[in-house]
Amino acid sequence: MRVPISLVLNLIANGKTTEDIIKDYPYLEPEDIQQSLKYAAWLASERAYWAVGA
Numbered sequence: 001m002r003v004p005i006s007l008v009l010n011l012i013a014n015g016k017t018t019e020d021i022i023k024d025y026p027y028l029e030p031e032d033i034q035q036s037l038k039y040a041a042w043l044a045s046e047r048a049y050w051a052v053g054a
Helices: 005-013 018-024 030-044
Strands: none
Touching: 005 018, 005 030, 018 030
């Protein structure tokens, strides 16, 4: 079963705990939720790109 990362993040942003989420979505594991947070952090990380030869 697939659960969008955006759903997991929305649940956490609205105060749900890992335990709450697993109760509602028993096919998820704590590691799935942790990986969702890591992915969101990676997407939000600031990156600087420098123009070469400009």
